[in-house]
Amino acid sequence: MDTKEQARTYIVSGSEEPGFSAIMRHPERPAEDVMHTMYEVLEQLAIRMPNAPFLGTRPVDTRQQEPGPYEWQSFASVKDTVDEFGTGLDLIFAKLGLDGPQPVGIYASGRAEWVVAELAAFRSARYSVGIYDSLDAEAAARLLDRVSAPVVVCAGDRVAALLAKQPAHLRVVIALGAVRAGCGAVGVEIMHFDDVIMAGRIQPTRPRPAPVDSLCTISFSAGTTGPMKGIEATHENVVGAARALGGALRLANAIYLSHFSMACAFERSVVYACMLAGARIGFSAGDVWRLAEDAQALRPTLLAGVPRLLCLMHRQIAAATVDAPGLAGTIARTAVRRKQQKLKERGGSRHALWDRVACARMAQLFGGRVTLLVTGGGAVDAGVLAFLRVAFSCPVVETYGLVETCGAAAACAVSDRWPAGHVGAPLPGIDVRLRALPALGLSVETTTPCGELLVRGASVCHSYLCDAARSRVTFADGWVRTGDVARLNRDGHLEIIGRVCAISTRSAPPPAPPLPLPLEMIEASYARHALVRDIFIHCDGASLIAVVVPAPEFEPLARRITRCPHAPVDALLQHDLARRAMLMVLHQHARNSAMRSHEHIVDVACHPVPFDALGTRLLTPTFKLRRRDAAQYFAPLISDMRSRPPPIY
Numbered sequence: 001m002d003t004k005e006q007a008r009t010y011i012v013s014g015s016e017e018p019g020f021s022a023i024m025r026h027p028e029r030p031a032e033d034v035m036h037t038m039y040e041v042l043e044q045l046a047i048r049m050p051n052a053p054f055l056g057t058r059p060v061d062t063r064q065q066e067p068g069p070y071e072w073q074s075f076a077s078v079k080d081t082v083d084e085f086g087t088g089l090d091l092i093f094a095k096l097g098l099d100g101p102q103p104v105g106i107y108a109s110g111r112a113e114w115v116v117a118e119l120a121a122f123r124s125a126r127y128s129v130g131i132y133d134s135l136d137a138e139a140a141a142r143l144l145d146r147v148s149a150p151v152v153v154c155a156g157d158r159v160a161a162l163l164a165k166q167p168a169h170l171r172v173v174i175a176l177g178a179v180r181a182g183c184g185a186v187g188v189e190i191m192h193f194d195d196v197i198m199a200g201r202i203q204p205t206r207p208r209p210a211p212v213d214s215l216c217t218i219s220f221s222a223g224t225t226g227p228m229k230g231i232e233a234t235h236e237n238v239v240g241a242a243r244a245l246g247g248a249l250r251l252a253n254a255i256y257l258s259h260f261s262m263a264c265a266f267e268r269s270v271v272y273a274c275m276l277a278g279a280r281i282g283f284s285a286g287d288v289w290r291l292a293e294d295a296q297a298l299r300p301t302l303l304a305g306v307p308r309l310l311c312l313m314h315r316q317i318a319a320a321t322v323d324a325p326g327l328a329g330t331i332a333r334t335a336v337r338r339k340q341q342k343l344k345e346r347g348g349s350r351h352a353l354w355d356r357v358a359c360a361r362m363a364q365l366f367g368g369r370v371t372l373l374v375t376g377g378g379a380v381d382a383g384v385l386a387f388l389r390v391a392f393s394c395p396v397v398e399t400y401g402l403v404e405t406c407g408a409a410a411a412c413a414v415s416d417r418w419p420a421g422h423v424g425a426p427l428p429g430i431d432v433r434l435r436a437l438p439a440l441g442l443s444v445e446t447t448t449p450c451g452e453l454l455v456r457g458a459s460v461c462h463s464y465l466c467d468a469a470r471s472r473v474t475f476a477d478g479w480v481r482t483g484d485v486a487r488l489n490r491d492g493h494l495e496i497i498g499r500v501c502a503i504s505t506r507s508a509p510p511p512a513p514p515l516p517l518p519l520e521m522i523e524a525s526y527a528r529h530a531l532v533r534d535i536f537i538h539c540d541g542a543s544l545i546a547v548v549v550p551a552p553e554f555e556p557l558a559r560r561i562t563r564c565p566h567a568p569v570d571a572l573l574q575h576d577l578a579r580r581a582m583l584m585v586l587h588q589h590a591r592n593s594a595m596r597s598h599e600h601i602v603d604v605a606c607h608p609v610p611f612d613a614l615g616t617r618l619l620t621p622t623f624k625l626r627r628r629d630a631a632q633y634f635a636p637l638i639s640d641m642r643s644r645p646p647p648i649y
Contacts, residue, residue: 009425019032019213021434021444021488026429036212038242038272039122042079049278050076055112056282058233058297067285070298070497073112075278085193086207087200089151092172093126096150100125100499101215105152107131110262113176113193115271117153118217118262123501125210128217130263131620137161144170146465147218147228159190170549182551212236219265219464221403222620230465233402238272240458241265244427248272248411249302249374251398257300258307259284259291264622265407266376266399270304292316292365299367303392306377308623311527313383317362317391323530324584331607332358335499339390349393362391368638370394372414377622381524382421383593398423401498404480405430406459410494422493430457432494433479434486440500442485452500453486454479485518497521501627517544522599523625529589531557531582534611536618536630538638539595543602545641547584547634549610557581573606582606603644605637 009221015023035041045054052570054075058067072388093102104121104527106128107115112247118128129147131140133155140162144152156161156177163173163185173190184190210216216235220228256274258281260267274281279302284294288309295303305313321332335358351359363370370392375385376399395414400423401407409433410432412424428430434444434451456479463471485497498518519537526535526546534549550558550573558578559565572578583604590600611618611625618630630637 009488009494012431015433017623019436019444020454021449022431022489023431024426024494025431026182026426027339034603036239037210037216038275039119039124039207039240040209041083041239041272041276042075042082042119043569045275046073046079050074052278053280053599054078054275055115056272056280056298057112058283058285058294058414060278060285067294067297070533072280077110078116081116081197082123083204083207084197084200085116086123087203087205088196088198089120089126089200090124090205091153091199091203092196096171096381098150101130101149102126102151102503103149103218105129105131105144105149105154105383106263107133107144107152107158107386108155108176108569109133109286110258110260110267111151111176113288114647115176115281116264116506122216123207124205125208125214127215130217130219130261130268132220132261132263133158134261136370137165141165141167143220143228143230150192153193163188163561174176177641191565191584197466202227206399210235212239216565218404219263219268219403222622229403229467229470231459231461232463232465233406237406237459237461238268240429241269242276242403244429244459244596245269245408245411246458248275248399248414248427249372250414251271251277251279251302254279254302255298255300255369256281256302256304256370257284257291257295257298258282259288259294260305260530261621264377264454265403265405266306266307266401267304267407269407270376274302288312294363295366299369300371301364302374303369303370303372304374304376306622307375307380307524310388311365311382311384312526314387315530317365318387318530320365321358321362321391334389335359340386343386343390347390349395351393355393359391359393363393366379366392374398374399376407378624379518379521379524381521381526381528383525385421400484400494401459402484404461404482405455406461407455408459409455409457411492413560422489422495424493425457426455426457426494430455432486434488435481437485437500440485448489450487450497451485451495453482453484453496455482456480497510517599521629522595524593525593525599526586527587527603529585531585536627536634536636537601540642544598544600545605546586546601546640547605547630547637548586549607550582569608579604579606603641605634605641607634607637 009024012023012026012445034245051074053210055078056070056072058070061068104126106117121128131143142169150171153174158176159173160180160183170188170310174193174196176193187433201623212235215232216238218230220230251274262268281296318514335354339354352420368586371394374397387397397412400410409430410423410426434452436444436451444451460480462475483500485500489495498520517539523535523537531551531554533551536547538545558572561575562575586601
């Protein structure tokens with residue numbers, strides 16, 4: 001059986017230009033939209049399928065203080081709530097004397113109220129401003145000031161901290177949940193979400209639909225390369241992204257577990273793609289470390305996540321199965337190896353023996369009904385995807401998008417084949433092309449053209465918030481310069497190499513060109529090892545060095561090797577024998593993973609503090625590494641590694 005998949009890419013003849021590849025697009029064009037905003041989509045769904053379940057939540061049992069079973073709201077019920085909350089917003093803005101398009105900030109974790117608040121803003125031609133709940137109050141206040149938001153829907157436990165930062169334009173805070181007694185600020189009114197709904201129920205107003213080309217939402221970039229940029233998306237962009245992604249994923253009758261921030265463009269596009277398909281969306285209880293518990297309660301058929309969350313799922317499943325001691329671990333490892341071998345050679349996600357013996361138990365950890373796994377927002381190690389593919393016995397779809405494309409630009413086909421490490425073809429309605437990067441030795445003139453990926457189409461935004469100069473550069477001639485390096489492989493699929501700013505070059509013997517090093521993908525490969533919690537790889541032009549935060553399981557190994565059973569963790573990780581042990585672990589992993597020689601790490605420093613620890617600011621809200629900040633933060637360790645000769649094995 002041929003396990004290669006035919007690309008769905010159409011090459012536009014005669015579209016080549018000097019320094020640019022030909023234009024590539026999906027052979028199908030999207031149908032003409034009759035619903036121009038997501039509020040109009042909700043109106044139609046409430047008519048077509050009023051009693052179908054739509055949004056699900058796990059209310060907390062007040063006696064046990066634990067989340068209970070999922071409770072569902074139908075499309076008609078959600079439509080009524082959106083209308084009532086939207087009317088309440090109308091009354092609030094009228095009281096403030098503000099008319100026309102106005103921003104409504106949303107500073108909370110992903111939940112049903114997030115969707116209600118955003119759709120209610122759309123109902124009266126207002127626009128939403130999503131703020132990651134992982135940001136502290138100071139950062140949230142800065143973003144609210146940048147958009148001059150007079151109203152914000154805020155998680156109750158964040159209200160006091162936010163008001164303490166005194167956002168300049170804020171006049172009304174709508175709290176989700178209990179607010180700490182006594183918190184407040186001069187000139188700011190605190191209302192509760194249910195009170196706004198009640199006010200709207202008493203004094204209903206008529207919807208004022210927004211034009212399709214009007215501002216729909218302002219989303220902020222993750223900030224991997226600098227300050228967070230505000231990207232302005234129209235209703236055409238948001239609906240176009242959801243429609244294109246939904247068409248690629250076949251979401252009819254899906255049950256989706258939403259466990260990430262709705263401020264993330266990828267997460268929001270998946271949620272709205274599910275909504276367009278009339279699917280169910282159940283929201284997690286909010287603790288990512290208890291994601292498996294939410295999945296067992298919901299029993300979803302669809303899971304989607306950014307790379308770090310998929311790696312977390314991989315570790316949770318592996319810890320309970322393939323990393324288990326004794327016979328159970330041996331059986332699980334054999335099952336994974338045999339299923340991966342079958343998948344790679346012949347295709348097919350199921351195995352008559354090993355599914356019954358081991359893999360069904362792996363799938364049960366996340367409810368046992370997952371039929372589709374989707375990844376987006378960055379590169380995921382191929383080993384992680386291959387493991388999840390056989391653990392869930394379902395297709396894995398790799399997608400590509402960024403905030404400037406509302407999270408949707410390309411996707412693999414849903415297939416029963418080996419994860420290929422590419423992001424498939426452009427989505428319907430999307431055009432892509434490549435721009436040559438001579439400084440990195442990347443050309444579009446080869447049989448597998450490689451360069452910076454450019455995207456245009458219905459989901460592509462056209463401007464940054466209050467930054468006309470950057471907008472002219474990034475969105476030139478209708479194309480968005482993504483800042484990502486991509487390759488068009490021989491099968492016609494797009495392969496994402498990494499960020500332009502995260503690709504270093506390592507010198508090679510002349511006349512060979514410099515070797516491009518996609519550091520993010522190399523980090524993803526090493527991060528798959530069970531003893532690696534976090535990793536940052538730095539290239540000094542000649543070799544790779546790394547800073548590693550070891551997983552807790554490394555500590556007992558380090559104590560045995562160093563014979564320091566009672567040493568503090570900080571001192572233990574600085575011990576030369578512990579450092580050499582970690583380097584040997586990474587060397588062995590690189591060899592086992594068939595990594596190329598120039599991708600091998602030559603020296604390592606062990607660091608005790610996780611990258612996501614409070615105060616480090618090394619990760620973005622989407623869990624991506626801020627490389628510039630990491631290089632500054634770890635400068636002393638990098639300097640030490642440069643000054644000493646690397647170990648010889």
